Amino acid sequence: MGPDQGKDERPPSANWAVAFDLGLRLGISVILGVGGGLLVDSWLHTSPIFTLIGMVLGIGAAMYTIWDVARQSMRR
Amino acid sequence: MVHVDIAAEKLFAIGPLTVTNSMIGALLASILLLLAARWFTRRSGIVPSRGQSLIELPIELLAGIVRGTGGKRWRQFAPLILAIFLFVLTANWLSLLPGVGTVGLAEEVDGKRIIVPFVRAGAADLNFTLGLALISFVAFISFGLRANGVRGYLKELLIAEPAYMTPLLTPIHLISELSRVISLSMRLFGNVFAGEVLLATMLALTTATLFTLPLAFVVPGVFVGLELLFGLVQALVFALLSMTYITLAIAEHRQHGSSDDHSGAAPEQATAPAHGAA
Numbered sequence: 019m020g021p022d023q024g025k026d027e028r029p030p031s032a033n034w035a036v037a038f039d040l041g042l043r044l045g046i047s048v049i050l051g052v053g054g055g056l057l058v059d060s061w062l063h064t065s066p067i068f069t070l071i072g073m074v075l076g077i078g079a080a081m082y083t084i085w086d087v088a089r090q091s092m093r094r
Numbered sequence: 095m096v097h098v099d100i101a102a103e104k105l106f107a108i109g110p111l112t113v114t115n116s117m118i119g120a121l122l123a124s125i126l127l128l129l130a131a132r133w134f135t136r137r138s139g140i141v142p143s144r145g146q147s148l149i150e151l152p153i154e155l156l157a158g159i160v161r162g163t164g165g166k167r168w169r170q171f172a173p174l175i176l177a178i179f180l181f182v183l184t185a186n187w188l189s190l191l192p193g194v195g196t197v198g199l200a201e202e203v204d205g206k207r208i209i210v211p212f213v214r215a216g217a218a219d220l221n222f223t224l225g226l227a228l229i230s231f232v233a234f235i236s237f238g239l240r241a242n243g244v245r246g247y248l249k250e251l252l253i254a255e256p257a258y259m260t261p262l263l264t265p266i267h268l269i270s271e272l273s274r275v276i277s278l279s280m281r282l283f284g285n286v287f288a289g290e291v292l293l294a295t296m297l298a299l300t301t302a303t304l305f306t307l308p309l310a311f312v313v314p315g316v317f318v319g320l321e322l323l324f325g326l327v328q329a330l331v332f333a334l335l336s337m338t339y340i341t342l343a344i345a346e347h348r349q350h351g352s353s354d355d356h357s358g359a360a361p362e363q364a365t366a367p368a369h370g371a372a
């Protein structure tokens with residue numbers, strides 16, 4: 019690394035890749051949570067308890083993803 | 095009639111292995127890349143010819159991005175990122191060649207005559223994209239393990255701060271990690287499959303009547319041009335996201351203040367000057 023070590027050297031193309039990724043990951047997190055909850059409910063016959071828990075976890079995972087990406091961007 | 099099914103069509107079986115047309119597409123892309131690599135290593139020179147410069151152009155473009163973004167250890171994962179990029183790019187562009195997706199066996203399904211193509215775009219099959227996403231997933235986990243050590247990595251993944259939040263945050267963290275694989279695979283599959291459907295639709299619309307037939311010589315060509323661009327963008331996005339995940343897995347190590355290096359990378363390698371692409 020040169021004297022400019024520590025600066026943000028990330029080219030713009032890498033930023034769009036993260037932007038492309040973020041939107042899709044938000045939806046997928048919720049789908050994974052709800053899907054997992056539905057599976058557990060159909061297995062244990064406890065509907066809708068785990069579907070609701072899965073939905074909350076999925077939404078939480080989506081929010082965590084946004085927070086994680088923002089945290090990484092701010093650190094750079 | 096050209097037919098685009100969401101699942102790849104079975105062509106034949108070798109014992110328990112079913113060979114589909116998208117597997118043929120992926121295999122052709124691999125063979126093409128291997129032949130290009132063989133030709134390139136035999137005929138390349140220090141002073142590049144025009145052809146060599148043309149082949150080196152996408153490699154240099156991506157190597158520059160990896161060098162600029164990948165931190166000190168960019169040399170360790172640059173070959174993987176370049177291989178993913180070239181493979182996805184070749185598979186995507188191969189699917190735009192005449193005959194791919196259009197030449198095949200005529201079959202009758204539900205009273206309709208359809209064409210089952212011999213070759214289909216590799217990335218228009220979820221198995222292909224999921225396989226590549228899993229390779230990327232294993233790569234960023236292994237880089238994370240090398241940077242943090244097994245204990246450090248599992249602690250980072252499974253134990254939250256503060257510790258009493260662990261039952262809530264661990265499933266959230268696991269869902270977030272898993273969403274990376276699904277997001278990588280679904281994006282590539284969705285874009286390439288949508289491109290196939292778009293081209294088939296444009297061809298069907300322009301050849302539907304004699305009046306619109308002249309358009310069949312122009313309109314699909316415009317969309318093929320767009321698909322060339324989308325093929326490049328999707329290959330770039332897949333490779334850059336894989337690189338971003340690996341870089342983040344390594345960066346966690348530095349950010350959590352651990353100074354011991356589990357990667358075994360030599361100091362001179364870690365501080366190597368940023369020239370001479372992988």
